[in-house]
Amino acid sequence: MKIKISHDVYEISKRIKNIDKDYFIVYDTVNGKFEVHNSSQQNGSFCVSIPYDSLDERTLVHTLKSRSENIERILEEIDYNNKLKESADKSEVQAQLNEIVEDNFKSD
Numbered sequence: 001m002k003i004k005i006s007h008d009v010y011e012i013s014k015r016i017k018n019i020d021k022d023y024f025i026v027y028d029t030v031n032g033k034f035e036v037h038n039s040s041q042q043n044g045s046f047c048v049s050i051p052y053d054s055l056d057e058r059t060l061v062h063t064l065k066s067r068s069e070n071i072e073r074i075l076e077e078i079d080y081n082n083k084l085k086e087s088a089d090k091s092e093v094q095a096q097l098n099e100i101v102e103d104n105f106k107s108d
Helices: 012-018 057-065 068-107
Strands: 002-005 023-028 033-038 046-050
Touching (some): 046 057
Antiparallel strands (some): 023 033
């Protein structure tokens, strides 16, 4: 069940309308997450899931960062993080291989 949030301690549900007048916040009781929705969006109103347990300033920042006009920057950030992860994974595999080789030479 989704519960529309119209009042909260920091007035995030009101302040989010400064970003877009059609935004509203719901709490999804099934997954235990807050979500930002847009009433003027076609094919469903869902915009972004909030990764925090409470509504605060981070909600506004997260919503701003996830807006569609930031798609290029978001995709660049995803690519950069994927390359870092891939590099770290390769480094880990190389370290494991080096350890195996060293262990084999020690036992000979």
